[in-house]
Amino acid sequence: MRLCSIASGSSGNCIYAGSEETHLLVDTGISKKKIEEGLKALDVKGEELQGILITHEHSDHIQGLGVFCRKYKVPIYATKGTIEGIRSYKSLGVLPEGLLHEIETDRDFMLGDIRIHPFAISHDAKEPCGYRMNCRDKSVAVATDLGTYDSYIVENLKGLDAVLLEANHDIHMLEAGPYPYPLKRRVMGDKGHLSNELSGRLLCAILHDNLKSVMLGHLSKENNYAELAYETVKLEVTFGDNPYKGEDIPLKVARRDCISDIVMV
Numbered sequence: 001m002r003l004c005s006i007a008s009g010s011s012g013n014c015i016y017a018g019s020e021e022t023h024l025l026v027d028t029g030i031s032k033k034k035i036e037e038g039l040k041a042l043d044v045k046g047e048e049l050q051g052i053l054i055t056h057e058h059s060d061h062i063q064g065l066g067v068f069c070r071k072y073k074v075p076i077y078a079t080k081g082t083i084e085g086i087r088s089y090k091s092l093g094v095l096p097e098g099l100l101h102e103i104e105t106d107r108d109f110m111l112g113d114i115r116i117h118p119f120a121i122s123h124d125a126k127e128p129c130g131y132r133m134n135c136r137d138k139s140v141a142v143a144t145d146l147g148t149y150d151s152y153i154v155e156n157l158k159g160l161d162a163v164l165l166e167a168n169h170d171i172h173m174l175e176a177g178p179y180p181y182p183l184k185r186r187v188m189g190d191k192g193h194l195s196n197e198l199s200g201r202l203l204c205a206i207l208h209d210n211l212k213s214v215m216l217g218h219l220s221k222e223n224n225y226a227e228l229a230y231e232t233v234k235l236e237v238t239f240g241d242n243p244y245k246g247e248d249i250p251l252k253v254a255r256r257d258c259i260s261d262i263v264m265v
Helices: 032-041 065-072 080-088 151-156 171-176 181-188 196-206 226-239
Strands: 002-007 014-018 023-026 051-053 076-079 100-103 109-111 114-120 129-135 138-143 162-166 213-217 251-253
Touching (some): 014 138, 032 065, 076 080, 080 100, 129 151, 171 181, 213 226
Parallel strands (some): 023 051, 138 162, 162 213, 213 251
């Protein structure tokens, strides 16, 4: 399997996951042009995609969906609540008939040779979810916009070969930054976003010897930067209740505005 961030950040998200036979996107929160550029770097054409998995209906995850799907007619998979949110997002325009497919969390479905497991997440959207994707004995997952995590999230992220994990903000930057107080509370709340520290603690709970790649994603432009997220998560691993050290982890940070390295597992 391959996992690659085409873009990941508070201003737009689009992740590729696929096998030799099956090509998927998780979210389309960037322009059609940028999605196409990312797919070209992966040697994948828009018409070769078997599906687009939508995590939730916020603009930084769906703003490119209408234009892209009107051109390529790619099936869209999302929970009932997210589909309602997509349909009410007027700036997307009209989606071609028959593209929206309702899924349920904790109920697997197949696209090509990839088994997809949607799992519920805590975020201030209608019915948000993350995705775990399995192909034969390999598995990758996209887990952003978590707000918080519990044993359910940990179970859904155990045994992975690669993961894109949210590290949205540095708590001190957020507290001292320009956001109004209600927005700060929202971001730090249980239906907001994972801080660098919480991201590191969640990573400690899912680490195992065969985890080949960890990408930190969905970094806030205003309240985080790549080096800080990287070092904070490494420190949480080093001082956490686990047998690993930060330098043991194959850790990278997904770029906000361009394609990341392609992870092969």
